[in-house]
Amino acid sequence: xxxxxxxxxxxxxRYVDLDGVRLHCVEAGDGPLVVLLHGFPEFWYxxxxxxxxxxxxxxxxxxPDMRGYNLSDKPAGVSSxxxxxxxxxxxxxxxxxxxxxxxxxxxxxxGAVAWLFAMRYPELVERLVIxxxxxxxxxxxxxxxxxxxxxxxxMLFFQLPWLPEWGxxxxxxxxxxxxxxxxxxxxxAFSPADIDRYVAxxxxxxxxxxxxxxxxxxxxxxxxxxxxxxxxxxxxxxxIWGQRDPYLEAELAEPGPAWAPQxxxxxxxxxxxxxxxxxxxxxxxxxxxxxxxxxxxxxxxxP
Numbered sequence: 233x234x235x236x237x238x239x240x241x242x243x244x245x246r247y248v249d250l251d252g253v254r255l256h257c258v259e260a261g262d263g264p265l266v267v268l269l270h271g272f273p274e275f276w277y278x279x280x281x282x283x284x285x286x287x288x289x290x291x292x293x294x295x296p297d298m299r300g301y302n303l304s305d306k307p308a309g310v311s312s313x314x315x316x317x318x319x320x321x322x323x324x325x326x327x328x329x330x331x332x333x334x335x336x337x338x339x340x341x342x343g344a345v346a347w348l349f350a351m352r353y354p355e356l357v358e359r360l361v362i363x364x365x366x367x368x369x370x371x372x373x374x375x376x377x378x379x380x381x382x383x384x385x386x387m388l389f390f391q392l393p394w395l396p397e398w399g400x401x402x403x404x405x406x407x408x409x410x411x412x413x414x415x416x417x418x419x420x421a422f423s424p425a426d427i428d429r430y431v432a433x434x435x436x437x438x439x440x441x442x443x444x445x446x447x448x449x450x451x452x453x454x455x456x457x458x459x460x461x462x463x464x465x466x467x468x469x470x471x472i473w474g475q476r477d478p479y480l481e482a483e484l485a486e487p488g489p490a491w492a493p494q495x496x497x498x499x500x501x502x503x504x505x506x507x508x509x510x511x512x513x514x515x516x517x518x519x520x521x522x523x524x525x526x527x528x529x530x531x532x533x534x535p
Contacts, residue, residue, distance in 0.1 A: 255278075
């Protein structure tokens with residue numbers, strides 16, 4: 233199945249009303265539920281190679297625009313993007329699809345939400361797949377080093393009001409266009425048409441502020457509550473890590489047995505932070521092999 237240029241044959245667009253937020257989702261396939269959570273500055277289309285592969289393999293795939301992005305609601309205020317609300321969205325989405333459990337796959341910010349979701353709602357997780365998103369405890373420790381702090385300096389810039397939005401939007405989103413052209417390891421990871429789609433999604437009213445508010449909320453509302461919420465994840469975990477990530481040190485791929493005793497890490501030396509787009513065939517192979525090892529295919533929701 234080729235990557236979709238947008239919702240088309242075999243794809244369904246839906247809006248799901250959750251507790252205080254309406255999420256736009258693209259869905260495909262039938263079978264056990266797989267939820268795909270994108271990162272920054274992305275939207276559901278970042279999974280354009282994974283959606284058809286998973287659907288063809290017999291899964292029901294749901295790829296939402298996370299709150300604040302593209303066609304989903306963009307609630308006002310930094311506090312609307314606290315980790316408790318982001319993980320609650322995922323739980324609501326799984327329950328709205330009538331599933332007792334789901335495979336949750338996350339990249340970048342979607343990976344951070346997936347880690348926290350698996351800790352907060354372990355009963356809803358069948359398996360967990362993380363792509364270039366460190367475990368929160370590992371990342372917190374890494375931020376004490378000068379090297380990782382320097383790589384994460386953009387997070388501090390994002391704390392400023394309005395200036396980050398202005399900088400990204402300037403000159404017809406020149407910064408975003410340059411990032412998508414230059415950062416992936418595969419030169420054609422983003423076609424000109426793809427880049428236009430990302431710019432259109434980021435340019436929707438409120439989308440830039442909504443997406444940047446993830447970073448603002450982490451520093452302003454994370455605090456002790458988040459660190460007290462960290463729990464061991466007793467589910468199979470696959471970490472797929474592009475080694476040429478300019479934002480994250482390579483050692484951050486390892487969550488450690490204290491946090492995820494069933495974790496397996498697969499490193500792709502020729503992939504960047506955009507691992508699922510740099511090497512989609514290899515990522516799909518790893519993903520499908522991992523899911524083929526599931527012990528319980530589907531657990532229906534309790535009536």
